[in-house]
Amino acid sequence: MYGNIKYWVWLSSLVGIPLGKRLKLLEYFQDPALLWEANEAQLRTLGFCTQKIIKWLLDKDARNDVDKLMERIYQCDADIIALNDSAYPIALKYIHDPPIVLYSRGKLEQDAICVAVVGSRRASAYGLDMAKRISRELAIYSVTIVSGMARGVDSKAHYGALEGKGKTIAVLGCGVDIAYPPENRDLMKKIIESGAVISEYLPGTQPLPYHFPARNRIISGLSRGVVIVEAGEKSGSLITTDFALEQGREVFAIPGNINSANSVGTNKLIKDGAKVITNTGDILDELKINHDLDYSFRINNRIREMKLSGNEKTIAERLLNGPVHIDAIARDCAISTQLVSSVLIMLELSGFVEQLPGKYFKLLE
Amino acid sequence: MTMEEGSECMYSKIMGCGLLGIDGFMVEVETDIGNGIPSFDIVGLGDTAIREAKERVRSAVKNSGFDFPIRRITMNLAPANLKKEGSSFDLSIALGILASTGVINQAILRQALFIGELSLDGKVKSVIGALPIAICARQNDIKYLFLPEANAKEASVVKGVNIIAVSNLKQTVEAINGEAEIMPVKPSDDYLKPEYIRYDTDFADVKGQENVKRALEVAASGGHNCIMLGSPGCGKTMLARRLPTILPSMTFEEALEVTKIHSIAGILPAGMPLVNTRPFRSPHHTISDTGLVGGGSMPKPGEISLAHCGVLFLDELPEFSKKSLEVLRQPLEDGIITISRVNATLTYPARTMLICAANPCKCGKFLDSSGQCTCTPRQIQQYLGKLSGPLIDRMDIHIDVAAVKYKELDSATSADTSAVIRARVENARQLQLERYKGMRIYSNSQLQPAMFDKFCRLDAKCRNILRSAFDKLGLSARAHSRIIKVARTIADMEGSTDIGQVHLAEAIQYRSMDRKVWNM
Numbered sequence: 001m002y003g004n005i006k007y008w009v010w011l012s013s014l015v016g017i018p019l020g021k022r023l024k025l026l027e028y029f030q031d032p033a034l035l036w037e038a039n040e041a042q043l044r045t046l047g048f049c050t051q052k053i054i055k056w057l058l059d060k061d062a063r064n065d066v067d068k069l070m071e072r073i074y075q076c077d078a079d080i081i082a083l084n085d086s087a088y089p090i091a092l093k094y095i096h097d098p099p100i101v102l103y104s105r106g107k108l109e110q111d112a113i114c115v116a117v118v119g120s121r122r123a124s125a126y127g128l129d130m131a132k133r134i135s136r137e138l139a140i141y142s143v144t145i146v147s148g149m150a151r152g153v154d155s156k157a158h159y160g161a162l163e164g165k166g167k168t169i170a171v172l173g174c175g176v177d178i179a180y181p182p183e184n185r186d187l188m189k190k191i192i193e194s195g196a197v198i199s200e201y202l203p204g205t206q207p208l209p210y211h212f213p214a215r216n217r218i219i220s221g222l223s224r225g226v227v228i229v230e231a232g233e234k235s236g237s238l239i240t241t242d243f244a245l246e247q248g249r250e251v252f253a254i255p256g257n258i259n260s261a262n263s264v265g266t267n268k269l270i271k272d273g274a275k276v277i278t279n280t281g282d283i284l285d286e287l288k289i290n291h292d293l294d295y296s297f298r299i300n301n302r303i304r305e306m307k308l309s310g311n312e313k314t315i316a317e318r319l320l321n322g323p324v325h326i327d328a329i330a331r332d333c334a335i336s337t338q339l340v341s342s343v344l345i346m347l348e349l350s351g352f353v354e355q356l357p358g359k360y361f362k363l364l365e
Numbered sequence: 366m367t368m369e370e371g372s373e374c375m376y377s378k379i380m381g382c383g384l385l386g387i388d389g390f391m392v393e394v395e396t397d398i399g400n401g402i403p404s405f406d407i408v409g410l411g412d413t414a415i416r417e418a419k420e421r422v423r424s425a426v427k428n429s430g431f432d433f434p435i436r437r438i439t440m441n442l443a444p445a446n447l448k449k450e451g452s453s454f455d456l457s458i459a460l461g462i463l464a465s466t467g468v469i470n471q472a473i474l475r476q477a478l479f480i481g482e483l484s485l486d487g488k489v490k491s492v493i494g495a496l497p498i499a500i501c502a503r504q505n506d507i508k509y510l511f512l513p514e515a516n517a518k519e520a521s522v523v524k525g526v527n528i529i530a531v532s533n534l535k536q537t538v539e540a541i542n543g544e545a546e547i548m549p550v551k552p553s554d555d556y557l558k559p560e561y562i563r564y565d566t567d568f569a570d571v572k573g574q575e576n577v578k579r580a581l582e583v584a585a586s587g588g589h590n591c592i593m594l595g596s597p598g599c600g601k602t603m604l605a606r607r608l609p610t611i612l613p614s615m616t617f618e619e620a621l622e623v624t625k626i627h628s629i630a631g632i633l634p635a636g637m638p639l640v641n642t643r644p645f646r647s648p649h650h651t652i653s654d655t656g657l658v659g660g661g662s663m664p665k666p667g668e669i670s671l672a673h674c675g676v677l678f679l680d681e682l683p684e685f686s687k688k689s690l691e692v693l694r695q696p697l698e699d700g701i702i703t704i705s706r707v708n709a710t711l712t713y714p715a716r717t718m719l720i721c722a723a724n725p726c727k728c729g730k731f732l733d734s735s736g737q738c739t740c741t742p743r744q745i746q747q748y749l750g751k752l753s754g755p756l757i758d759r760m761d762i763h764i765d766v767a768a769v770k771y772k773e774l775d776s777a778t779s780a781d782t783s784a785v786i787r788a789r790v791e792n793a794r795q796l797q798l799e800r801y802k803g804m805r806i807y808s809n810s811q812l813q814p815a816m817f818d819k820f821c822r823l824d825a826k827c828r829n830i831l832r833s834a835f836d837k838l839g840l841s842a843r844a845h846s847r848i849i850k851v852a853r854t855i856a857d858m859e860g861s862t863d864i865g866q867v868h869l870a871e872a873i874q875y876r877s878m879d880r881k882v883w884n885m
Contacts, residue, residue, distance in 0.1 A: 121741070122739050122741060124738070124739075125738070151741055151742060151743075152741075181743075183742060183743060183746075325767055326576045327573060327574065327575045327576050327767075330575055330576070331575070337575045337576050337578075337579040338579055338855070338867075338871050339867065340576075341576065341579070341870070341871045341874045342866075342867045342868070342869075342870035342871040342874065343870070344874070345834070345870040345871070345873045345874050346830075346866075346870050348837070348838070349830065349833045349834060349837055349838075351837070355877075355880075357725070357731055357765070358595075358725075358731075358765050358767045359576060359765045359767060359877075360767075
């Protein structure tokens with residue numbers, strides 16, 4: 001009743017057979033419908049099918065379950081994008097081990113320019129800030145931000161892209177109907193609205209630990225380059241870098257304090273030859289995208305645009321070089337603490353300034 | 366003296382004083398000496414200390430050179446339905462016996478009140494609660510209050526009663542009989558004069574932290590409760606300790622009340638009869654509920670009452686047990702704590718400013734500029750979640766305290782002294798007292814939302830700011846009335862009758878814990 005697509009879903013549900021073997025079968029039969037029809041003798045003559053694989057392929061239960069699976073996929077409003085589908089992202093199609101089927105919620109563009117921004121789940125404030133800033137600035141230049149929706153850097157990358165009114169893709173290690181980690185439920189909703197949440201796992205699949213390394217190959221596979229924001233010595237983001245290199249993608253690393261445990265991985269990448277990123281323009285240059293990313297120039301423009309004057313202008317100018325503590329603002333601008341306090345709230349309400357934890361303030365673009 | 370001579374005055378009555386909560390109550394010590402098998406009984410709900418008084422009195426009377434009657438002695442402490450405690454009745458019991466045997470002249474006894482503990486050799490030793498007893502004496506038109514020398518200074522704060530300090534039983538008897546003259550203790554100086562008021566700490570000691578100091582000044586000006594969040598060692602405790610120094614000077618009534626409580630708790634400092642500085646209490650987080658609000662089988666005031674008219678500081682707030690924080694709620698709201706026991710219901714005053722301090726997250730480094738916090742958002746939420754709840758709802762002001770950099774510690778910029786800040790705070794409080802005259806509230810922190818229309822009108826611009834603050838910053842609903850109250854205080858600090866945009870904006874700054882900013 002679902003046409004040809006149901007055979008693709010069936011093949012992607014046979015997780016007992018290694019992906020490599022399934023791809024090989026697909027190469028031989030071209031169409032999963034033909035594989036469905038194949039009998040034991042036919043399979044045996046192929047030469048690479050073990051008894052176990054044949055048993056899986058002929059398994060009655062798996063065949064009977066397909067309709068139920070289809071039902072579930074439609075219920076959570078996910079698109080099924082098969083490897084031979086014209087909507088299948090081109091970059092991903094030509095990696096060594098592409099997912100047989102992508103389940104996608106939202107709108108997955110086939111030929112968007114994507115950059116992955118990934119990093120530690122337990123990042124420092126610096127890492128979080130960088131992830132958000134770089135993603136936002138890339139998004140402004142129509143680069144789609146790909147990340148894994150994990151805690152820390154990944155989430156910030158998505159938020160940054162949303163803030164820059166750009167597109168973003170989250171690649172999950174579980175079914176696309178499951179919000180993991182749970183606090184990202186709202187974020188997931190927003191990503192679906194502005195981009196896509198995708199996964200190679202069937203809806204309903206739980207986030208098992210070994211799913212995540214495998215999903216990292218999709219993150220890098222979709223992208224032209226991978227930005228590692230912060231990574232500890234044994235961070236999962238380093239797996240993504242390995243995939244990126246294997247797939248011939250650019251690896252960008254953001255340098256960190258050499259004493260910071262959070263930056264050991266990224267600093268080592270730089271030592272090993274990754275491209276050092278000190279501003280978003282570096283990435284755009286590499287992708288051959290024209291830009292005019294001069295921070296202070298644009299901020300000054302904004303100050304003029306917003307017609308700030310008096311104390312507001314003085315305070316805004318003090319914030320030009322990054323976050324400043326409220327006491328330092330008051331001291332350096334020679335304005336009373338109470339007045340600084342109230343001006344900052346007004347600037348914050350007009351969307352010009354952001355308050356960071358601990359009464360630090362920074363300019364927004 | 367023979368028994369026949371004494372037989373005409375076998376009954377006597379002497380005034381003593383008991384303690385109930387922080388107030389004294391008059392006790393009539395009646396003595397009757399009659400014929401029968403020799404015995405010595407004291408009735409009237411005395412505790413063990415009073416039962417044992419018999420032995421002390423017997424020895425003290427003998428060792429002071431008087432006869433102790435070998436007859437049937439019955440004493441009654443009236444009113445007989447109230448429990449009496451402690452050793453302060455010793456002196457009145459001894460004098461009761463001496464009055465019944467005719468040793469002392471009864472004429473003066475009607476206008477006199479006696480308290481003191483006796484030692485076996487007849488010396489009069491100090492007792493607790495001399496101040497409430499002196500106040501009770503004044504209220505009951507007692508002319509002479511006889512008490513131990515050690516307590517004289519404490520009681521001399523009360524005017525209108527002649528305080529007679531005695532050192533032993535013999536001297537007391539001589540004084541009553543007019544055989545020796547003891548001059549009443551000179552009424553004490555006015556300890557509320559500025560030259561007597563001394564705090565060990567001063568706001569001028571604090572370098573940097575300007576925005577925290579400002580927030581604390583706002584809190585002091587409106588009597589607002591506040592919570593400080595900051596990494597360990599950033600100076601939360603140091604700042605809180607200095608808060609009492611900028612609160613308005615105490616009035617005589619406040620000082621008396623505080624001294625009474627401290628006198629009952631037995632923590633009055635030596636050499637200072639009146640507590641003239643606002644108390645600062647900082648109980649450890651392992652404290653029991655009883656320790657916090659008062660109680661016990663022999664009820665004692667708890668930390669919240671000891672902090673009456675001053676500051677109660679709860680450091681490491683999340684470490685306090687949930688239940689102890691729960692019991693704090695009602696007294697914080699009512700300003701009194703009522704303790705009911707089988708024998709009596711006691712009420713202790715508990716009007717205090719509550720200051721709490723907490724780390725912002727488990728590792729404590731969340732608010733640090735160093736950015737080394739390794740807590741996950743979930744952990745941070747969990748940690749702050751522990752803080753949320755009824756007590757946090759009562760916090761008007763949230764203060765983020767960042768660690769001071771060495772550069773600032775080193776800088777020579779001079780800060781305002783506590784005295785300068787206190788003068789400003791007193792001005793703001795004065796405005797509030799005048800505005801709320803006759804309404805039974807004394808500061809902006811006590812404003813009820815129903816009164817906002819009258820005292821906290823916001824113009825259209827202010828309402829817009831407030832609305833966009835709620836939209837943009839994701840403030841929670843409970844922030845609304847807190848912001849308006851604090852804005853009222855900030856306006857008062859500038860002497861402005863209306864709440865302006867600047868005032869409102871600053872008040873919004875003090876709601877950092879309500880923001881969604883932290884939900885990363």
